[in-house]
Amino acid sequence: MIAALLGTDPLFNPGVHWVELLIVVIKVLAAFGVLLGSVMLMIWFERKVISDMQSRIGPNRAGPYGLLQTLADGIKLFFKEDLVPERADRFVFKLAPYLALIPALLVFTVVPVGGDLTIAGHTFELQVADPPFGILFVLAMSSISVYGVMLAGWSSGSKYPLLGSVRASAQMISYEAALGLNVVAVVLTARSLSTRTIIGSQAHAFWDWNVIRLGFVPFFLFLIAITAELNRPPFDLVEADSELVGGFNTEYSSIRFALFYLAEFMNTITMSAIIVTLFFGGPDGPIPRFIPTSDIWMPIVWFLAKTLVFLFGYVWLRAALPRLRYDQLMDLGWKVLIPLSLAWLLVVAAVIVWGWWGLLVGVAEVGLGFGLARSFGVGAARTEAGGTF
Amino acid sequence: MDLKFLGGFKLTFEHLARPRVTRQYPDEKRPKQPRQHGRHVLNRYEDGMEKCIGCELCAGVCPADCIYVRGLDNPPDHPVSPGERYGYVYEINYLRCIHCDLCVEACPTEAITESKLFEFSFTNRSDAIYTRDELLVGDDGLPQKMPWEDWRIGDDQHTSGWMRATSPSGAAAFEGEVQWSGELGYGVRAPEGGQSGHRDDEATGSKQLRDTMEAHLLPEDIPYAHRGMRGRVWRAKLSATKKRDKHEAGKARRAEAKAAR
Numbered sequence A: 001m002i003a004a005l006l007g008t009d010p011l012f013n014p015g016v017h018w019v020e021l022l023i024v025v026i027k028v029l030a031a032f033g034v035l036l037g038s039v040m041l042m043i044w045f046e047r048k049v050i051s052d053m054q055s056r057i058g059p060n061r062a063g064p065y066g067l068l069q070t071l072a073d074g075i076k077l078f079f080k081e082d083l084v085p086e087r088a089d090r091f092v093f094k095l096a097p098y099l100a101l102i103p104a105l106l107v108f109t110v111v112p113v114g115g116d117l118t119i120a121g122h123t124f125e126l127q128v129a130d131p132p133f134g135i136l137f138v139l140a141m142s143s144i145s146v147y148g149v150m151l152a153g154w155s156s157g158s159k160y161p162l163l164g165s166v167r168a169s170a171q172m173i174s175y176e177a178a179l180g181l182n183v184v185a186v187v188l189t190a191r192s193l194s195t196r197t198i199i200g201s202q203a204h205a206f207w208d209w210n211v212i213r214l215g216f217v218p219f220f221l222f223l224i225a226i227t228a229e230l231n232r233p234p235f236d237l238v239e240a241d242s243e244l245v246g247g248f249n250t251e252y253s254s255i256r257f258a259l260f261y262l263a264e265f266m267n268t269i270t271m272s273a274i275i276v277t278l279f280f281g282g283p284d285g286p287i288p289r290f291i292p293t294s295d296i297w298m299p300i301v302w303f304l305a306k307t308l309v310f311l312f313g314y315v316w317l318r319a320a321l322p323r324l325r326y327d328q329l330m331d332l333g334w335k336v337l338i339p340l341s342l343a344w345l346l347v348v349a350a351v352i353v354w355g356w357w358g359l360l361v362g363v364a365e366v367g368l369g370f371g372l373a374r375s376f377g378v379g380a381a382r383t384e385a386g387g388t389f
Numbered sequence B: 001m002d003l004k005f006l007g008g009f010k011l012t013f014e015h016l017a018r019p020r021v022t023r024q025y026p027d028e029k030r031p032k033q034p035r036q037h038g039r040h041v042l043n044r045y046e047d048g049m050e051k052c053i054g055c056e057l058c059a060g061v062c063p064a065d066c067i068y069v070r071g072l073d074n075p076p077d078h079p080v081s082p083g084e085r086y087g088y089v090y091e092i093n094y095l096r097c098i099h100c101d102l103c104v105e106a107c108p109t110e111a112i113t114e115s116k117l118f119e120f121s122f123t124n125r126s127d128a129i130y131t132r133d134e135l136l137v138g139d140d141g142l143p144q145k146m147p148w149e150d151w152r153i154g155d156d157q158h159t160s161g162w163m164r165a166t167s168p169s170g171a172a173a174f175e176g177e178v179q180w181s182g183e184l185g186y187g188v189r190a191p192e193g194g195q196s197g198h199r200d201d202e203a204t205g206s207k208q209l210r211d212t213m214e215a216h217l218l219p220e221d222i223p224y225a226h227r228g229m230r231g232r233v234w235r236a237k238l239s240a241t242k243k244r245d246k247h248e249a250g251k252a253r254r255a256e257a258k259a260a261r
Helices: A002-006 A018-053 A069-078 A090-110 A134-155 A159-190 A195-200 A217-229 A254-279 A297-320 A326-384 B006-015 B057-061 B102-106 B207-214 B228-260
Strands: A116-119 A122-125 B040-042 B067-073 B085-093 B112-114
Touching: A018 A069, A018 A090, A018 A122, A018 A254, A018 A297, A018 B006, A069 A254, A090 A134, A090 A254, A134 A159, A134 A195, A134 A254, A159 A195, A159 A217, A159 A254, A159 A326, A195 A254, A217 A254, A217 A326, A254 A297, A297 B006, B040 B085, B057 B067, B057 B102, B102 B112
Parallel strands: none
Antiparallel strands: A116 A122, B040 B112, B067 B085
């Protein structure tokens, strides 16, 4: 049962004994520690890079180069007064931060960080778990984190968090559709839901990476959708710190507030890792034939480097783009991302089935699109002229 | 689709390499403006005589009512000031002073002027009231440093009668004419540039400020000589000079410390 859940890890070939379980526990603890440490560094990195982009200096007092700033903030938040509003639903109010945090932690379990590692005769994958439904698990967890936001706003017993959480959950649910559709394109080419199989299907050279093989569009759509899903700028209407009272977490203080913050940055890191896994070949170097991958460390370095590029990208987005208006956000999600994802998915499926002839489906779609746009235009013109259909 | 928003990516990326505007204040101070209004000094003539004649005009004009002056006849055998009287009590309460410089305007003998020193954090009321002995410049003509004041080398420069709230050189009729009497430690100084004259950034201490700000101006606001490749060379030279100065200052300090040992 456990072996089936944890997937095709060679660790379980001899069967599940206490040694194997111990290795699993160690892997879990290591992943947890690495993730928390990288969140700490990520918050520092974001603050440093954004201040560089704004010609400021950024945190530089706590520790060398301000590296311990996050720790200092965390300690400060920990000792702040923990307020629960009088009209709050106390149980749900206390539960919500964990509903946001735990999915963020769990998503990282299916991310392949490196190749196989052999220690004292036990070979295992550098990945906490490799279930055959890996990528579905990611989608499930990102859906559950919506509950964290929704319940946090609802249980606060206050109108601002409630309105904030309604907006937030609407946004996250809308963009989940586009997210899933682009994942489907990847799954179609890899013919598997397992994350390790997905990176295995891209592991020849950089032109086999899904970003190129699927024709860039699914990658960009996925990137936009996931930025909205993460509530990162320019889609950070959930918090909109310069406009709103604070969104769903208005009533939160002390360590509970810190947990939301932690979850947000943890999600940013894990989702960058997911992008790398789905579209950039995970831990594979650009040309593995010339750069040996048998080494244990090189894949990890590649993985970290690629993830770092996306983390920098998120910070860059935050520095460069103004926040979208709510209707613009919804328009982008429903009228651009979802139709485009669907259309591209059809083309990908057709190419897989019919080879290059499948591109004809794309041509047909373009024609159909023009037809639709034309009919909308005519309809709008007639309505404006006061006519009826 | 309007793709102008991509310019935001370019701009923010360029800013990664630009100099920072933030200064690490207590460690590193921004150069002060040439006419900064700080705390007052009571100046002396070149022969060491006090300029104050105890006329109380400064106290009369003070809108915050923070100056208290009492004049007294000069002792005939060793006079304190060249006039008939001198200020034997002179107190300024810095809990009230608003640094408007009206006292400096009112003073007929350039006795009271404002220095650029503003960083004093006294911890009791009696320290806040500067007495005559504290306000008077020292035997070298420079302001006296109180234990609660924080100022570095150079902060006490250009602080005396040369510094007026409104420069007489600002009027066209007085351009290029010396408008102040000679004083201890400085002698008679050359007149300021005035409105049309050459602005000496080095002398007034605002050059560094302008260099820093220039990197953040819009491209069309940057002087032609500092644009493009030429500007890059200029900035590189600037930072190299700064680094060299810092290095040499460090070397001198170490040598000094070694000599002291």
